[in-house]
Amino acid sequence: MRKAWAAGLVMVVSGWSIGFAAAQPALREVTFGTNWLAQGEHGGYYQALADGTYQKYGLKVTIVPGGPRASNRMLMSVGKLDFYMGGNLIQAFSAVEKNIPTVVVAAHFQKEPQILMSHPGQGLDRFEDLKGSNDILLSKDGSATFFQWMKAEFGFKDEQVKPYGFSPAPFLANPKAVQQGYATSDPLVIEKAAGFKPNVFLLADHGFSTYSTTVETRRDVVERDADLVQRFVDASTIGWYNYLYGDNRLANALIKRDNPEMTDEIIAYAVAKMKEHGIVDSGDAQRHGIGAMSDARMKDFFDKMVKAGLLKPDLDYTKAYTLRFVNKGVGLELKK
Numbered sequence: 001m002r003k004a005w006a007a008g009l010v011m012v013v014s015g016w017s018i019g020f021a022a023a024q025p026a027l028r029e030v031t032f033g034t035n036w037l038a039q040g041e042h043g044g045y046y047q048a049l050a051d052g053t054y055q056k057y058g059l060k061v062t063i064v065p066g067g068p069r070a071s072n073r074m075l076m077s078v079g080k081l082d083f084y085m086g087g088n089l090i091q092a093f094s095a096v097e098k099n100i101p102t103v104v105v106a107a108h109f110q111k112e113p114q115i116l117m118s119h120p121g122q123g124l125d126r127f128e129d130l131k132g133s134n135d136i137l138l139s140k141d142g143s144a145t146f147f148q149w150m151k152a153e154f155g156f157k158d159e160q161v162k163p164y165g166f167s168p169a170p171f172l173a174n175p176k177a178v179q180q181g182y183a184t185s186d187p188l189v190i191e192k193a194a195g196f197k198p199n200v201f202l203l204a205d206h207g208f209s210t211y212s213t214t215v216e217t218r219r220d221v222v223e224r225d226a227d228l229v230q231r232f233v234d235a236s237t238i239g240w241y242n243y244l245y246g247d248n249r250l251a252n253a254l255i256k257r258d259n260p261e262m263t264d265e266i267i268a269y270a271v272a273k274m275k276e277h278g279i280v281d282s283g284d285a286q287r288h289g290i291g292a293m294s295d296a297r298m299k300d301f302f303d304k305m306v307k308a309g310l311l312k313p314d315l316d317y318t319k320a321y322t323l324r325f326v327n328k329g330v331g332l333e334l335k336k
Contacts (some may be wrong), residue, residue, distance in 0.1 A: 007158055008021065012104055012188055012224065022222055025058060027055060027058055027060035028058055028059050028060065028228060028231075029057060029059075029060045029062070029274075029326040030054075030059050030060065030062070030082050030083065030228070030232060031061075031062050031064055031081045031082050031083070032045060032061055032062070032063050032064065032076060032081070032082065032083045032084070032085070032148070033063075033064040033066060033070075033072030033073070033076055033081040033084045033085065034063060034064070034065050034066045034072065034084070034085045034230075035066045035072065035073070035084070035085045035086065035087055036041055036065075036066045036067060036257045037065055037066065037067050037258075037259045037261075038063075038065050038254075038256075038257075038258035038259035038262065038269075039185075039255060039259065039262060039266075039267070039270060040184065040255065040262075040266070040267040040269075040274075041113070041182075041184050041185075041251070041270055041274070042063075042085070042240075042255065043215070043240075043243040043244075043248060043251055043252070043255065043267075043270075043271065044108060044236060044239040044240030044241075044242075044243045044244075044280075045061075045236055045239055045288075046063065046185065046239075046243070046245035046251040046252075046254045047240070047242050047246075047248055047250075047251035048061070048236055048238060048242075049061055049063060049238025049239075049251070049254060050237050050250035050251045050253070050254050051239075051242060051250060051251070053175050053235045053238050053239050053242070054232075054235050054239075056235070057218075057231040057232075057234065057235040058231060059231060059232060059235060061232075061235075063257050063258070064081060065259065065335075066085075068112075072085075073091070073216075075088070076102070076216065076217065076218070077095075077100055077101075079104055079216065079218065080104070082217060082221065082228075082232075083215055083216065083217050083232060084102075084215075084216045084217070085213060085214070085215065085216075085217045086104060086212075086213070086214035086215070087209070087212060087213075088112050088113075088114075088145075088210040088212050089104070089211055089214070089298070089301055089302075089320070089321075090145055090210070090305060090310060090311075092104050092214065092216065092320040092321065093302060093305065093311055093315065093317050093320050094311075095320065096315060096316060096317060096319045096320045097311070097312070097315055098195045101218055101219040101220065102216050102217065102219065103216065103217065103218070103219050103222055103319070103320065103321060103322055104211075104214045104215070104216050104293070104320060104321040104322070105214075105215050105216070105217055105222065105229055105233055105321075105322060105324070105325045105326070106214065106215040106233045106237070106291040106325060106326050107211030107212070107213070107215075107291060107292070107293050107326075108213045108215065108236065108240055108281065108290060108291050109212035109213035109279050109280055109281060110203035110211065110278065110279065110281070110282045110283045110285050110292070111202065111205075111212065111213070111217060111277060111278060111279050111282065112203065112204055112210050112212035112275075113182040113183040113184050113201050113209065113277070113279055114142075114146060114180070114181075114182065114183075114201070114202075114203045114204070114208065114212075114280075115180070115182060115183045115186070115187075115200050115201055115203065115215040116130060116178050116179070116180055116181075116188065116201045116203070117171070117179050117180075117181055117186065117190065117199060117200055117201070118129075118130060118133070118177075118178050118179075118198060118199045118201075118248050119175045119176070119177070119196075119198060119199070120196065120197070120198065120199055122175050122176055124176070124178065124199065125199055127201045127206050128154070128286070129237070130156075130178050130201070131154065131155065131156055131160075133160060133176055133177065133178045134159070134176075135160075135162050135170075135174055135176055135177040135178065136159050136160045136161050136162065136163050136177075136178045137162050137164035137170060137171055137177055137179040137180065138161050138162075138163075138180050139161070139163075139164045139166070139180065140163075142180045144162070145310065146203055146208055147161065147333075148271050148308040148309060148310055149207075149208060149304055149305070149307075149308045149310075151308070152304075152307045152309070153207060153304070153307075153308075162177075164179060164180060164312075165247045168190060168193055168194075170191055170194060170199040171190070172194050183200060183202055183273050183277050183279070184269070184270040184273045184274060184279070185266065185269070185270060187200055187273075188265075188266065189271045202277055204277075205277075206320045206322060207211070207304070208304075209297060209300050209301045209304065211297070211301075212279075215232070215233060215236065215291075216299030217229060220288050222322065222324070224243045226324070226325075229325055230325050233291060233325045233326065234325075234330045234331075237289060237290050237330050237331050238330065238331045238334065239251075240280055240281075240290045240291075240331070241290060241331040241334035241335060242312075243271075243336060244271065244274065244275060244280060244281065245334060246334070248271070252264065254269050255267060263318075267324070281335070284297070284327070287326040288326070288328070288329060289326070289327065289328060289329045289330045289331055290329050290331060291326045291330075292326055293321060293323055293326050293327070294323070294327075295309070295318075295323070296319075298318070298321060299317075300316065302315075303315040321324045
């Protein structure tokens with residue numbers, strides 16, 4: 001009589017016992033598309049890749065960098081990528097409006113890093129003073145999104161806006177100008193180019209309450225493979241704790257591999273500003289863990305976008321997200 005036990009521990013064949021190591025489960029291959037070129041602001045995901053956290057969670061993750069010619073959000077929507085790094089919630093709410101079956105499963109930035117900058121000593125040293133500038137340099141996207149909120153909430157006017165071509169030259173040449181940017185990078189550009197520190201106004205601190213750097217996937221993935229979603233969210237969250245509060249050198253090496261224009265100085269500045277402004281770890285994240293979200297915060301931002309005319313009041317915005325995978329305190333002990 002011949003017996004074969006394929007449980008990975010002992011095989012018995014005709015009375016002979018052969019021991020071998022327990023078979024390791026195969027890693028699940030996962031693709032994660034970012035929304036821009038690799039940078040310090042993506043550090044938590046690169047950290048989880050570099051230090052083996054994804055592997056520990058049974059995942060073989062490939063990070064697919066975004067960029068000016070990338071279409072990672074669309075690739076995720078049609079099933080070519082498993083997960084996508086979203087921007088602010090306007091995209092997620094708009095997806096519901098367009099019947100695109102995507103859903104936000106975590107928000108690794110409690111605050112969007114969007115800022116406005118002004119020259120110091122020009123009468124533009126407070127946020128409310130910016131209404132006195134007739135040269136607010138904004139991109140088309142900025143004009144169509146957060147500036148609509150600024151108009152509704154604070155009374156800014158369309159005639160104040162001038163086109164922003166992603167060059168600091170017009171801002172530097174005009175001391176009365178105001179320029180959009182990101183807290184984690186653009187003030188450094190101004191400092192290095194002109195030798196002064198600009199006034200920085202983080203829109204999140206003035207009521208622009210969107211989450212940012214979200215993790216999105218398709219609704220069918222959530223429904224049929226919730227365990228995969230949970231493992232990716234948890235591992236990414238742990239990656240963010242280790243990146244901000246641990247040794248992030250290996251992650252930074254991967255960032256520079258994927259984006260050779262990144263330097264240690266630029267990355268270090270981004271990390272410092274994420275900490276200073278509480279971009280990742282503030283508010284609900286301090287109680288419930290990085291990646292936290294709440295129904296109240298979602299409703300607050302939705303209501304503001306309705307007031308700004310960007311969304312219809314009858315939109316079922318709750319379809320844009322789920323709290324199923326967050327608020328579990330994952331990684332809180334790593335901050336200590």
